[in-house]
Amino acid sequence: MMSIDTALKLGILAPLITAILVPVLSVRANWRDAAGPIGAVITFIAALHVAGHVRDGGTAIWTLIEISPGLSLTFKVTPLGAMFGLVASGLWILAALYTTGYMRGNHEKHQTRFAACYAIAVHAAMAIAWSGNLLVLFIFYEILTFSTYPLVTHKESREAIKAGRIYMSILVGTSLMLLLPAIIWVWITAGTLDFTDGGILAGTLDPSYAPWLMVLFAYGVGKAALMPIHRWLPNAMVAPTPVSALLHAVAVVKAGVFTVLMVIVYIFGLDFLAATGASTWLVWVAAFTILASSIIAMTKDDIKARLAYSTISQLSYIVLGAALATAAAIEGAALHIVMHASAKITLFFCAGAIYVNAHLNKVSQIDGLGPRMPLVFIAYFLGALSIIGVPPLGGSWSKFLLMAGAVDAGLPIIVAVLAVSSLLNVYYLLEPVFRAFFRPTNTEIKVDRHLLTILPPVITAGISIALFFAVDLLTPLTSMMVMP
C-alpha cells in the first residue's frame, strides 16, 4: 500500500505526466490514447487513497516551495477537496475513454494537442481540489483557464475564436480584477492564506467590509457562472463534447463553485458569516440565477446550449447552499458537487453520443431516435432524473439537504425556488426523452455505433444510481466540513 505522501504527489503529478507523455507517444495513436485512461486510473486510485485517509481523520500535506516569505506552494487536502479530487479523477477515467471514441469517430484534427491540454486541465483541477491555501488555488485556477482555451477553440473556426475571446475575457478578467485583490486583501488582513477550520477572517476583518469581500470572491470566481458573468459557459459549448462533458460540467465549473465553498467554509468561516450576514445578498443572486437560467434553458433548441444553461442553474444550487451557510446547506452543496457532476457528465456524454452516432445536435431533430439508441437515451433519462432530484438517484440527497438548509436558515421562499426550479428541470431535461421515445421516427437518419461513446454514459448513469445507495461513504467527509 502506498504512503499518503506518495498518493498525494501521485494524484497531482500523474495527470501532468500524462500530459507530457501524450506528445511523446503521438507517433503511435493507440499508445497516445491509452495514456489518458491509464493516467486517469492511477490518479483515481491515488485520490481514493487520499480521500480514505482524510475521512479517517488523517492529514495530507505537501509543501513544494516557498515562493517568497509567507507565500508557499502547499497542498493540504480538506474533506471537501478530497471529494472534489475523487469526482475529477474518477470521471476523468470515463471521459478519457469517451474522448478517444468521440475524437476518432468525428475524425477531429490536432488530437495530440487536445489530449495533452485535457490532461493539464485535469492536473489543474486536482491541484485546485487539494490546494492548501488560496494562493495555490488561484495559481491552478488560472492554469485551468489557460489550459482549456485551446480546447474551447479546438475547431479554430471564426466562431470558436470568438467564443474563446468571451471565455478568456470573462474568466481571466474577473479573476485578475476581483479574485486576486480579494486574495491579497485576505492576505494583508489575516496575515495568512491557509485554509483553516473555522475560517481566518473572524476577529481580523472589519465585519462591515465582509459583504464587499464576499462580492469580490463571488464575482471573482467567474467559473461559478453566477449571473451576470455566466455568458462564457454557453459560449464554451463550441468546444468538442468531451470538453463540455468533463470540463464544462465537472472540472472547470466545479472548480468555481468549489472555490466559493472553500472560501466560505475555510476563509470566512460559518460562524463569522452568520454573525456578519456577508452572504445574505448572495443567496438572492444565486436564487435569481437558478430560476433565470432554467427559463433560458427552456428556450434553447441546441442540446448542448440547453445543458449549459442547466449547468449554470445547478451551479447556483451549490453557491446558494454555500451562501445559506447553515450546516445542512453546506453539506448539501458539497454533495451536490458530486451528484451533479455524475449526472451532468452523463447528459453531455449522451449529447455527444447523439452527435457522433447520428450527427444531430438539436432537440427538435431527435424525434423517435430513442428506440434506435436505447442505451444512450436510458442513460440520459437517468441523468436527468438525478438532476431533477428523484430517488433512487444521487441528486435527491443533495437537493433534500439544500432544502433542509434553507429551512434552517429561516428562508422558506428558497425552498419554493428550489421546487419551482425542479419543475422547470422536468420540462427542459425530459423533453428530449419524450421526443425520442414518443414521436415518430425519421428513418432517413443513419445511426452509427461507436462503442466508446455509448458505454461511458451508461456507466456514469449507473454511478448516479449507486451514489443514492452509497451516499454514506461521502457523508463522513461532508460532516467533517461543518463539524471539524
Place this chain on the structure above:
Amino acid sequence: MSIITYNLPALVVALPLLMAAVIALIPSRRVAWVLTLMTVISVTFAAYGNALMTIGASVSYELGGWPPPWGIEFITDGASRVMAIIIASLSLVSTLYAKPLIEKEIHLDDIPRTYAAWLLTIGGMMGLVMTADAFNLFVFLEISSLSAVTLVAMGAGVDRRALMAAFNYLIIGAIGATFYVIGVGFCYAVTGTLNMADLATRLPEATSAPVVVGLAFMATGMMVKAAAFPVHMWLPAAYSYAPSAVSSLLSAVATKAAIYVLARILFTVFGGLEDVTGLIMTWVLIPLSILAMFAGTILAIFEHDLKKMLAQSSIAQIGYITLALGIGTTATVTAGFIHMVNHAMIKGGLFMAVGALAVTLGRRANLASITGLGRAMPITTSALLVCGFSLIGLPLTAGFISKIYLISALLDEGQGVITALVLLSSALSVVYLWKMIEVMWMRPAPEGTKIQENPWMYGPVWVLAVANIIFGVYATPVVALARDAAMALMGGGA
C-alpha cells in the same frame, strides 16, 4: 581585500568605457563581438562580486582617493546594488543575443563602432547607478544617452525612420539632461556641494525657493529620461526603429536607470524635504503614472506593429513603477523595485523574441506578418508566450510577484481606488497580448512551411523566459534585494 575586489565599484563602470575605445578601433566584427562579450561578462562578474561582498551594507568608494564631499564618491548600497545587477545581467543576455541580429541589421563596417557604443551605453548606465555625486551623474547620463542615440540611429540601415527617431531621442533627451543639470546648479548655488549625501544633510537647512525650483528641474529632467507620461514621446519611436538587439537592451534597462535616479532624488537627496517632495509625488507623479498606465495600455491595444506595441506597453509599465514611487511607502517602493527587476526580464525577453521573429522573417513583425508563426517558429514564439504571460502577471511568473506586492502595498495604504485602476489597466493588457496569441496560434501558417530557428537568437530569449518562471516560483532573492533597495533609499537600513 585585494586591489581588484576593492576597486570593483569603479571597474563595473570603467571597464566598459575603456574597452569601448579599444573596440571602436578593431576592424574585425567577430573579434569586436568576442571582446564586447568578454567585457560584459567581466562587468557581470564584477557587479555580482561587488554585490555579494557588500550585501546588507552600504559601502562608499572614493574615486581617485579623494574623500567626499570634495572627491567623487561611488556608493554600493541596497538600491545601487540591485540596479547594477539588473543592468549587468540584462546586458549580458542582450550581448549574447546581439551578434546575429547586429550582423543582419547593421552595415558590416559599422559593426565594431556599434559594439563600442553598446559598451558606452552599458558603462554609462552603470556609472549612473553607482555614482553618489549629482554632477557626475549628469556626465554618465550624457554618456549613456548619446551612445544610446547612436545605437538607435544604427537602425537606419533597415528603416530610415530610425534617423528621425534618434533625432527626437537626442533632442528630448538633451532637454531632460539640461533640466537635470539646471536643477543641480540651483542646489549647488544654495549648498555649495554636489555630493548626494552631503546635499541631503544641507538641503533641509536651506529650504528656499531655489531649492524647490532645483528639485522641480531635477525631477522633471529625470521623468523625461524615464519616459514618464506625458514626456515619453521619444520612447515608442526610438525603441521600435532601433536595431532589434538595441531595442532589447534599452527596453530592459535604460529607463530603469533613470527611474532609479528619480527615486534617489526624491527619497535620498531631498529626503529631508518631505513636504515638498510629497507635493510632487501626490500631485504630479501619481496622477501622471495613472494616466501612463491607461494611455500606454490603450495605445498598445490599437497598435499593429509589435515593437511599437511593446514600447507603448513599456510606457504603462513605467507608470506602475513610478506610481509605486509616488505612493512612497517602503512597501510600495519595494514593489517598485521588484517590478523594475521583473520588467527588465519581461520586456527584454519580449523585445528579443519579437526581434528574432523580425530578423528571421526579414521584415518588420506586425500582426499581419506573424500570422501562424506559433506553428512555424514554435521555440521562439513559446518563449514570447511565457514572457507575455509574465507581462500580464499570471501566477508562476515573475510578473505575478510584482503584481501581488504592488497590490498588497497599495491596499495596505488603503488606496482602494488606485488599486482598482491598477487592476483594470493590467487586465486590459491581456487584450494586446491576446491579439498576438490569436494571430500566431489560431491562424494557419503561411504556406505551412517550417522556418529554421536560430539557437543564437532563441537561446537568450529562453534564458529570460526561464528566469521569468524561476523568479515567479522562487521570488525570495528578488524580494530581498528590492526591500534592501527601498530601505537604502528611504532610511532605516542599508
